[in-house]
Each structure stands twice: as structure tokens, then as C-alpha cells.
Amino acid sequence: MITDKENMAGAERREGVTVAWKHLTVYARVKNKKLLSKTTTTYKKIIDDVTGIIEPGNLVAIIGASGAGKSTLMGCLAQRMSGDMLVEGNVLINGRPATGVNTRGISGFMHQEDMFRGSLTVSEHLHFLARLRMDRRTSSAQRTRLVDDLLRQLGLEHCRHTRIGAPGPGRRIVLSGGERKRLSFAGECLSDPPLLFCDEPTTGLDSSSALAVVRALRAMAMERRRTVLISIHQPGSHLVELFHSVLLLSRGRIAFMGSTDEALQFYKLNGYECPSSYNPADFFIKQLLAGSRTASENETDAEKLCSSYLESDRFKQVEAKIESEMKKSSLSSQELRIELKLERRKAPRWLNKLFWLWYREVLEVARNPHVQTIRLFQKIVLAVVVGLCFAGTLTLNQKGVQAIQGVLFMLVTENTFSPMYAALDYFPHQLPLFAREHASGVCTRLQFYISAIASMTPILILEPVIFIAVLYFISGLGMSLNAYFLSNLAVILCINVSAACGIFFSTVFTSIPVAMAYLVPFDYCLMITSGLFVKLSTLPWHVSWIRYLSWMMYTNEALSIVSWEQVSNITCETYRADLPCLNNGGEVLEKFSFSASNLNSDFINLIILYLMFHILAFVFFFFRSNRIS
Numbered sequence: 264m265i266t267d268k269e270n271m272a273g274a275e276r277r278e279g280v281t282v283a284w285k286h287l288t289v290y291a292r293v294k295n296k297k298l299l300s301k302t303t304t305t306y307k308k309i310i311d312d313v314t315g316i317i318e319p320g321n322l323v324a325i326i327g328a329s330g331a332g333k334s335t336l337m338g339c340l341a342q343r344m345s346g347d348m349l350v351e352g353n354v355l356i357n358g359r360p361a362t363g364v365n366t367r368g369i370s371g372f373m374h375q376e377d378m379f380r381g382s383l384t385v386s387e388h389l390h391f392l393a394r395l396r397m398d399r400r401t402s403s404a405q406r407t408r409l410v411d412d413l414l415r416q417l418g419l420e421h422c423r424h425t426r427i428g429a430p431g432p433g434r435r436i437v438l439s440g441g442e443r444k445r446l447s448f449a450g451e452c453l454s455d456p457p458l459l460f461c462d463e464p465t466t467g468l469d470s471s472s473a474l475a476v477v478r479a480l481r482a483m484a485m486e487r488r489r490t491v492l493i494s495i496h497q498p499g500s501h502l503v504e505l506f507h508s509v510l511l512l513s514r515g516r517i518a519f520m521g522s523t524d525e526a527l528q529f530y531k532l533n534g535y536e537c538p539s540s541y542n543p544a545d546f547f548i549k550q551l552l553a554g555s556r557t558a559s560e561n562e563t564d565a566e567k568l569c570s571s572y573l574e575s576d577r578f579k580q581v582e583a584k585i586e587s588e589m590k591k592s593s594l595s596s597q598e599l600r601i602e603l604k605l606e607r608r609k610a611p612r613w614l615n616k617l618f619w620l621w622y623r624e625v626l627e628v629a630r631n632p633h634v635q636t637i638r639l640f641q642k643i644v645l646a647v648v649v650g651l652c653f654a655g656t657l658t659l660n661q662k663g664v665q666a667i668q669g670v671l672f673m674l675v676t677e678n679t680f681s682p683m684y685a686a687l688d689y690f691p692h693q694l695p696l697f698a699r700e701h702a703s704g705v706c707t708r709l710q711f712y713i714s715a716i717a718s719m720t721p722i723l724i725l726e727p728v729i730f731i732a733v734l735y736f737i738s739g740l741g742m743s744l745n746a747y748f749l750s751n752l753a754v755i756l757c758i759n760v761s762a763a764c765g766i767f768f769s770t771v772f773t774s775i776p777v778a779m780a781y782l783v784p785f786d787y788c789l790m791i792t793s794g795l796f797v798k799l800s801t802l803p804w805h806v807s808w809i810r811y812l813s814w815m816m817y818t819n820e821a822l823s824i825v826s827w828e829q830v831s832n833i834t835c836e837t838y839r840a841d842l843p844c845l846n847n848g849g850e851v852l853e854k855f856s857f858s859a860s861n862l863n864s865d866f867i868n869l870i871i872l873y874l875m876f877h878i879l880a881f882v883f884f885f886f887r888s889n890r891i892s
């Protein structure tokens with residue numbers, strides 16, 4: 264364990280984070296899938312051999328036209344690249360090669376496209392983030408003060424109790440684009456990272472909001488010696504004045520890096536003088552976009568600027584700074600955290616985080632009641648319809664045996680298929696937001712998974728309880744209190760195993776149609792081996808093993824046992840010696856190859872299947888989220 268003291272002695276103490284990169288080239292892997300021939304991979308160069316450095320206390324803006332590679336460069340420096348990319352060259356954080364672990368642990372990243380849990384209000388969103396990201400010793404009063412200050416500084420006070428809203432069918436975005444941007448920025452400010460990346464933080468903002476955001480970023484950089492890198496399309500001249508440095512990017516190459524005045528000087532030396540009335544940023548971009556080739560050299564104006572920058576004194580200074588940075592002691596992730604005084608921060612406790620994540624999920628479910636209401640309403644209507652179909656038929660005679668088994672089977676199917684298919688959508692839908700939150704340290708995979716499952720469970724208990732109550736009441740299926748309780752337990756386990764299976768399929772397959780293509784045949788196997796259609800003891804050996812996976816069979820058996828176990832007399836209403844007659848509950852169970860002694864094992868097997876599907880789902884979720892991150 265390295266102490267603060269040892270670290271001080273072993274290395275020159277630095278304040279803040281220096282990010283340097285050398286000969287950085289980024290390619291996008293483009294896979295060309297063909298129907299009948301092999302998939303070929305081509306590489307598209309997005310960032311082309313760039314070198315640069317950003318020191319603490321600076322607000323640096325990457326300026327370039329759309330498609331110049333701003334987001335890609337920023338993602339690469341922040342170790343949060345989206346898409347399948349190949350990187351060559353070095354990125355250094357305080358002299359040490361940057362990795363996902365050491366960079367993400369000390370940095371915040373504000374994405375170009377924001378994502379939120381739309382049912383939360385602006386204030387709730389920030390309070391949740393504060394609880395999930397801030398030092399656990401921060402008092403409630405401090406958190407509230409910080410949130411209030413941010414809301415005021417970023418002009419969000421008027422909408423603090425407004426729901427954020429979400430895109431999608433049946434939903435609507437309530438906050439404006441600019442308010443969402445500022446909220447996203449406020450979220451990053453909460454954790455006060457030593458290194459902050461903001462991808463297009465001013466896009467969609469009016470000029471005064473953009474100014475407020477950039478001023479806040481500059482103050483953050485200067486007052487707290489933070490290193491702040493932003494990308495920006497076309498900043499107004501009032502914004503350009505606030506940047507300590509600009510990084511001019513043209514088709515993946517750096518055309519200049521330095522202060523605005525130095526950039527104007529550099530352009531002038533190359534024969535491009537900015538008219539005094541012109542916004543420098545517009546002028547820079549105009550030249551970076553210039554595609555005409557000069558007569559003497561076979562280069563566009565932008566290419567000429569990039570080549571000239573590589574020959575310039577300014578570039579030599581940058582290279583020298585990087586060399587000296589590389590000579591400084593390289594730091595391990597832990598040393599880096601000690602150096603940045605982050606080691607002294609205490610992350611929220613694991614269970615505490617789990618609670619707040621769960622609570623946030625519950626709010627999300629509770630604030631979108633229409634889906635749950637429709638599902639409950641559908642359950643009640645179905646229970647009434649099925650109950651009316653069977654009303655008066657559930658008698659203890661030969662015809663009643665078939666009717667009772669029919670009702671039990673309806674209980675099983677209704678609590679198997681719909682929850683399983685409903686769960687298919689959950690993870691594909693949640694994965695992008697999870698990937699972001701995970702990268703910014705809001706939650707671990709296990710916390711996210713457990714909180715998601717825990718928030719679904721109450722409704723997966725309520726639904727079957729209501730369904731059974733209505734169905735039993737209307738159909739007139741009489742049973743003891745104990746049998747009623749056990750029936751509820753069996754069906755609750757059944758619906759939860761079904762949802763777990765649906766979640767498992769949703770984590771394995773990337774698209775719902777593909778998941779369905781595998782799930783439907785699987786369902787048929789489960790149904791056929793459930794015990795109603797074919798006597799289980801007569802199943803051929805090559806399919807009989809499937810019944811051990813069939814929670815429909817376990818539930819059907821458990822429900823049959825509790826319904827028939829106590830029945831000692833069944834009427835043989837039309838006695839004929841040549842027709843079989845079931846005289847008691849034991850014979851009914853025997854007819855379906857069920858055994859009363861299996862009741863406990865049925866419950867245990869349902870619990871094992873529940874755990875098995877969730878463990879498998881978590882393993883697949885782990886690997887899939889890894890790939891996305």
C-alpha cells in the first residue's frame with residue numbers, strides 16, 4: 264500500500280491532471296457483411312497522427328467542422344469510445360499510459376446526446392446523482408445546497424420540479440433541448456472530477472445559456488485547477504474569448520493548438536488574415552473547410568495549415584512538453600488517485616447505492632403506471648373470462664376432473680408467456696443508459712442488475728395474486744386456506760421464473776425478433792412437457808429430460824397436488840365397467856404422472872430455475888455490457 268508520504272517522496276508532486284497524446288491515430292472498423300460470402304473488414308481513418316497536450320487549469324476547445332473527428336478524439340482521450348475502433352499511438356495521464364480504469368476513475372464525460380430517466384424531475388435527478396456519486400460523508404444539507412447552487416447557476420431553477428421526459432412512443436420530452444444539456448452538465452459538476460470532457464456542451468443552447476455553461480467551465484478550470492476539454496461546433500466570439508486554448512481539427516488532423524491569439528498569428532503567417540470584424544472561430548473553420556488546392560502544392564488550404572503546424576515552433580513546444588511529461592515518474596492508478604487527492608474521497612456504500620438505485624427504478628415504474636395498469640386490467644379481464652367459462656363445471660366428478668385441470672393449466676400459461684415476452688425488451692432498452700452510468704461510476708453491473716430485478720418483483724407478485732383471487736372466486740374452485748396459499752406461492756414462483764427466462768433471452772440476443780425466434784420453440788418444448796398434453800412417464804427418453812427444465816410442469820404439478828391431495832372421493836357419475844373412473848385425488852395425480860411427495864421438490868426446483876436463469880442472464884449481461892462499454 265502506497266502512502267501519500269511515500270508518493271510525495273518518490274515523485275514530483277503535481278496538482279491536477281495533464282493529458283498528453285502522441286502520434287494518435289484512430290480507425291473505425293467497418294464490417295461489410297454479405298449474404299453469401301465472407302464478411303470483410305475495412306478501416307476508415309478518423310484521427311490522423313495527432314499529438315497534443317492539455318494542462319491543468321485550462322479550458323481547451325476542440326473546434327472543427329461537422330465530421331472533423333472532434334467526438335472521436337475526445338472519446339479516445341477519455342477512454343470512452345463508442346463503436347468498434349482501432350487506436351494507434353499513446354495517450355498519457357500525468358505521464359502514465361491512459362487506461363479505462365485510471366482515466367474513467369478521475370474524469371467526467373458529458374455526452375453529445377443526453378440520456379436520462381425521464382420520469383424523474385430535474386431536482387430528483389440531481390439528488391439521485393449526488394447520492395450515487397458524491398463522497399458518502401457529504402451531509403444532506405451540503406448536497407441540497409450544491410444542487411440548489413447548480414440549478415441557480417445553470418438557469419434551471421424554474422424547472423426543478425418538472426419531469427425530464429423521455430422520447431419514444433407514448434412518452435414525451437418535457438424539458439427543452441437546452442435545459443436537458445444544462446442538466447446533463449450539472450450532473451457532471453456534482454462529482455467535481457479533476458478531468459472533464461464535454462462533447463458539444465453548447466449545442467442547442469441560446470447564446471446566454473451557452474455563455475453561462477462556458478463561464479462555469481472556465482471557472483471550474485481556473486479556480487479548482489481542473490483540466491477541461493470541450494468540443495464545439497461554431498462558438499460565438501464571446502465564447503472564444505473564454506477558452507485558454509483552441510485545438511483546430513480538420514479531417515482528423517490538427518491544424519493548430521494554442522491560444523486564440525496564437526492561432527490568429529499562425530493563420531496570418533500562412534497567408535490567412537482574419538478581418539477585424541470576423542468571429543475568429545468562424546474564420547478558423549472557414550479555412551479548415553477550404554477544399555481548393557493551391558497552384559504550387561497539391562494540398563488544400565486546410566491540409567497546408569496542418570502540414571505547416573507540424574513544422575511550427577508551437578508544435579515543437581508541444582512536443583517538448585510531452586517529452587518532459589513522459590520523463591516524469593509514471594504513476595499507478597492508485598498513485599494517481601492519491602496524487603489527485605481522490606483517495607481521500609469515500610464512495611457511497613455498496614448497499615446504500617443499491618437502495619438508491621432500486622428506489623429510482625421503483626419511481627420510474629410508479630410514474631409510468633399506464634403500462635402496469637393495462638397489465639393488471641388485462642389480468643382481471645382474463646381472470647373474469649376464464650372464470651365464467653369454468654363456472655359451475657368444477658365439481659368432484661369425472662367431468663370436473665378435466666375442468667379443474669383446465670383451470671390450473673390456464674393459471675400456469677397465463678403466468679408464463681406474457682411475463683416472459685414482456686421482459687424481452689428490458690435489457691436492450693436499458694443498456695445504453697447503463698453503459699454511461701457504469702462508465703461514470705454511478706453503479707456496478709451487479710447493483711444495476713439487482714435493482715432492476717427488485718423493482719420488477721412487486722408487480723410480479725401482485726399480478727398472480729389478483730389473477731388467482733378473481734379466477735377462483737368466479738369459477739367457484741373451492742379449496743382450503745393452506746391450499747390457496749400454496750397455489751399462490753406456486754404461481755408467484757412461476758411468473759418470476761418466466762420473467763427471469765425472458766430476461767435471460769434479452770441479455771443473450773441483441774434484438775427482440777431474434778430472441779423471439781429462439782424463445783418460441785423453447786416455449787413449445789416447455790408446454791408439451793408440462794404434464795397436461797402427454798403423460799410424463801410415457802415421454803421418449805430423448806425429450807423426457809426437457810421436463811426437468813419445465814417450470815410449467817413443476818407449477819402444474821404443485822397446483823395439482825394442492826388441489827387433489829385432500830380429495831378422497833370423486834363421483835363416477837356414469838358407471839360403465841369398460842370406462843376408467845378416477846375415484847380420488849391420488850388417482851388423478853397418478854393419471855398425470857404426478858406424485859404428492861414431489862410438492863416440496865417442485866417449489867425447490869422453481870427456486871433453482873429462478874436463480875439459474877438470473878445467474879445466466881447476469882453473466883450474459885456482464886459480457887454484453889463489457890462490449891458496449
Ligand SMILES: Nc1ncnc2c1ncn2[C@@H]1O[C@H](COP(=O)(O)OP(=O)(O)OP(=O)(O)O)[C@@H](O)[C@H]1O
Binds near residue numbers: 330331335346347496
Ligand atoms: N464507428 C464509426 N464507423 C465509421 N465511421 C465513423 C464511426 N464513428 C465516426 N465515424 C466517422 O468519423 C468522422 C468523424 O466523426 P465524429 O463524430 O468524431 O465527428 P465530429 O467532428 O464530432 O462531428 P459532429 O460535430 O457532427 O458531431 C465522421 O465522418 C463519421 O462519420
